[in-house]
Amino acid sequence: MPVATRTGLDGIPAYRQGRSPEAANGLEPYKLSSNENPYPPLxxxxxxxxxxxxxxxxxxxxxxxxxxxxxxxxxxxxxxxxxxxxxxxxxxxxxxxxxxxxxxxxxxxxxxxxxxxxxxxxxxxxxxxxxxxxxxxxxxxxxxxxxxxxxxxxxxxxxxxxxxxxxxxxxxxxxxxxxxxxxxxxxxxxxxxxxxxxxxxxxxxxxxxxxxxxxxxxxxxxxxxxxxxxxxxxxxxxxxxxxxxxxxxxxxxxxxxxxxxxxxxAESQLQERIDVLVAERERVYAGLLDAGMPVLPSQANFLWVDSREGTTALASLFEEAGISVRAFAGEGMRISVGTPAANDRVLAVARAAAGAVSGGVA
Ligand SMILES: Cc1ncc(COP(=O)(O)O)c(C=O)c1O
CATH class of the missing domain: 3.40.640.10 (Type I PLP-dependent aspartate aminotransferase-like (Major domain))
Structure with a gap:
C-alpha cells in the first residue's frame, strides 16, 4: 500500500521555475525567465x-x-x-x-x-x-x-x-x-x-x-x-x-x-548596476513599443508583453533565438531585463516578429 499523503496537495500547482534557454543556432543562450540580476556578484x-x-x-x-x-x-x-x-x-x-x-x-x-x-x-x-x-x-x-x-x-x-x-x-x-x-x-x-x-x-x-x-x-x-x-x-x-x-x-x-x-x-557600487538595469528597461520598453509589441510600462527588472492569444507563438520565436521568457499561455509574457547584449537580441526578435504573430500582439 502506498504511503498515505495529506489531502488537498493534489490541487496545488507545483511552483514553476523559469525555464533555461536552449542553445540555439550557435547563439549564446540568455535566461530572461526568472528576473535574475544578469551581473555576477561584486x-x-x-x-x-x-x-x-x-x-x-x-x-x-x-x-x-x-x-x-x-x-x-x-x-x-x-x-x-x-x-x-x-x-x-x-x-x-x-x-x-x-x-x-x-x-x-x-x-x-x-x-x-x-x-x-x-x-x-x-x-x-x-x-x-x-x-x-x-x-x-x-x-x-x-x-x-x-x-x-x-x-x-x-x-x-x-x-x-x-x-x-x-x-x-x-x-x-x-x-x-x-x-x-x-x-x-x-x-x-x-x-x-x-x-x-x-x-x-x-x-x-x-x-x-x-x-x-x-x-x-x-x-x-x-x-x-x-x-x-x-x-x-x-x-x-x-x-x-x-x-x-x-x-x-x-x-x-x-x-x-x-x-x-x-x-x-557595497550599496553605491550596486546602485551603479541598478541604474544600468533601469536604463536598459526603458530602452527595451521603447524598442518593444517601436516594434509594435503591446508592452506595459514597468518599474521592475522585467517587462510584460500583453500578447494574449499570440503568447505561445511569440514565446517560441524567443526560444528559437536562444532566449527563455516566462510565458503564460493566453495571457502574455514576462521578459526579464538582461545584459545589453541579451536585450539587443530581445529587440531583434521583436522586430522580426512584427507581423509574424497574430492575436493580442498589435
Ligand atoms: C514579488 C516577489 N516576491 C518574492 C519573491 C521571492 O524571491 P526570493 O525568495 O528569491 O527572495 C519573488 C521572486 O521572484 C517575487 O517576484
Missing part, C-alpha cells in the same frame, strides 16, 4: 562569502545578529522588527503560517507572484485571488470589498510581478487605513530598487504608520544573491517572534548572512 561580496566557507561545518547564527544590525541600520528600524528567511519566499511562508489558521483566507491580486496561492494552500489556508483592474494594477476597491471575517493576510505586490505595475502612495495609504487592523497587509517589495516612480507607495513608510503592515524584501534581485537565498520581513516585534517560530531552523546560511552584510556595505 568582488567584495565574493570575498566575504569565500572567507566564511571555512566555517561551513558549523551551524549558522540563527539570529543572524550581525546581518540584522546592518539591515536595522539601513532602514532605521530595530533588530526586533526583522525576521529573516531562505529567500523572501520563505519569509512569505512564515507570514502565512504565523497569521492564518487552517480555513482562514489569504488575499492577493491576480495575476501576481505565483508563489502566493501555493504557499497559502500548503499552509491549509484559502487563497482569495482578486483580478487586476483593466490597466493591470491592483484593484484595491475590489480587494477591500473581498475582505471577510476570515481574511488574515493580504499581499500587495509593488511593483507587481509579472507586469511591473506600480501602486501609488495615496491609494495604498487609503487601502491600509480601511483594512481592519487585525488583518495583516504585507507589502511585497522584491523589486523595490528598480522602482523610480516618485509617486510610489513605500512599504517601510506604511509600516511606520500602521502596525498591521509588514514589508517583505529580498537580496535576490537588485543585490544579485538569488542563489544564496536571503530575504526578510520588517514587522512588529510580536509578529516577528512568531515568524521566527514558523521559520525553518538554520534556514539562512552563514554564507548568505555574510553576503548580505557585504552587499549592504
Amino acid at each position: 568582488p567584495s561580496v565574493v570575498d566575504a562569502v569565500a572567507a566564511a566557507v571555512g566555517s561551513m561545518h558549523l551551524y549558522p547564527d540563527m539570529s543572524a545578529a550581525a546581518l540584522a544590525a546592518a539591515v536595522a541600520g539601513h532602514w532605521n528600524v530595530a533588530v526586533e522588527n526583522l525576521a529573516f528567511g531562505a529567500g523572501s519566499v520563505e519569509v512569505a511562508a512564515q507570514l502565512i503560517h504565523a497569521v492564518a489558521s487552517p480555513g482562514d483566507e489569504v488575499m492577493f491580486a491576480w495575476r501576481s507572484f505565483e508563489a502566493y496561492p501555493v504557499l497559502t494552500t500548503v499552509a491549509g489556508a484559502v487563497p482569495v485571488p482578486v483580478p487586476l483592474d483593466v490597466s493591470g494594477g491592483h484593484d484595491l476597491d475590489a480587494m477591500l470589498a473581498a475582505v471577510t471575517d476570515k481574511t488574515r493576510v493580504i499581499f500587495v505586490c509593488n511593483p507587481n510581478n509579472p507586469n511591473g505595475a506600480v501602486l501609488a502612495a495615496g491609494a495604498v495609504e487609503a487601502f491600509v487605513a480601511a483594512v481592519p487592523t487585525d488583518v495583516l497587509v504585507v507589502i511585497d517589495e522584491a523589486y523595490l530598487h528598480f522602482n523610480v516612480d516618485p509617486g510610489t507607495a513605500v512599504g517601510v513608510d506604511l509600516f511606520r504608520r500602521h502596525p498591521h503592515v509588514a514589508v517583505l524584501h529580498t537580496f535576490s534581485k537588485a543585490y544579485g544573491l538569488a542563489g544564496l537565498r536571503l530575504g526578510y520581513a520588517i514587522a512588529q516585534p510580536e509578529l516577528v517572534e512568531n515568524l521566527r517560530k514558523a521559520a525553518v531552523p538554520f534556514g539562512v546560511t552563514a554564507l548568505a548572512q555574510q553576503a548580505g552584510i557585504a552587499s549592504l556595505a
Whole structure:
C-alpha cells in the first residue's frame, strides 16, 4: 500500500521555475525567465562569502545578529522588527503560517507572484485571488470589498510581478487605513530598487504608520544573491517572534548572512548596476513599443508583453533565438531585463516578429 499523503496537495500547482534557454543556432543562450540580476556578484561580496566557507561545518547564527544590525541600520528600524528567511519566499511562508489558521483566507491580486496561492494552500489556508483592474494594477476597491471575517493576510505586490505595475502612495495609504487592523497587509517589495516612480507607495513608510503592515524584501534581485537565498520581513516585534517560530531552523546560511552584510556595505557600487538595469528597461520598453509589441510600462527588472492569444507563438520565436521568457499561455509574457547584449537580441526578435504573430500582439 502506498504511503498515505495529506489531502488537498493534489490541487496545488507545483511552483514553476523559469525555464533555461536552449542553445540555439550557435547563439549564446540568455535566461530572461526568472528576473535574475544578469551581473555576477561584486568582488567584495565574493570575498566575504569565500572567507566564511571555512566555517561551513558549523551551524549558522540563527539570529543572524550581525546581518540584522546592518539591515536595522539601513532602514532605521530595530533588530526586533526583522525576521529573516531562505529567500523572501520563505519569509512569505512564515507570514502565512504565523497569521492564518487552517480555513482562514489569504488575499492577493491576480495575476501576481505565483508563489502566493501555493504557499497559502500548503499552509491549509484559502487563497482569495482578486483580478487586476483593466490597466493591470491592483484593484484595491475590489480587494477591500473581498475582505471577510476570515481574511488574515493580504499581499500587495509593488511593483507587481509579472507586469511591473506600480501602486501609488495615496491609494495604498487609503487601502491600509480601511483594512481592519487585525488583518495583516504585507507589502511585497522584491523589486523595490528598480522602482523610480516618485509617486510610489513605500512599504517601510506604511509600516511606520500602521502596525498591521509588514514589508517583505529580498537580496535576490537588485543585490544579485538569488542563489544564496536571503530575504526578510520588517514587522512588529510580536509578529516577528512568531515568524521566527514558523521559520525553518538554520534556514539562512552563514554564507548568505555574510553576503548580505557585504552587499549592504557595497550599496553605491550596486546602485551603479541598478541604474544600468533601469536604463536598459526603458530602452527595451521603447524598442518593444517601436516594434509594435503591446508592452506595459514597468518599474521592475522585467517587462510584460500583453500578447494574449499570440503568447505561445511569440514565446517560441524567443526560444528559437536562444532566449527563455516566462510565458503564460493566453495571457502574455514576462521578459526579464538582461545584459545589453541579451536585450539587443530581445529587440531583434521583436522586430522580426512584427507581423509574424497574430492575436493580442498589435
Ligand atoms: C514579488 C516577489 N516576491 C518574492 C519573491 C521571492 O524571491 P526570493 O525568495 O528569491 O527572495 C519573488 C521572486 O521572484 C517575487 O517576484
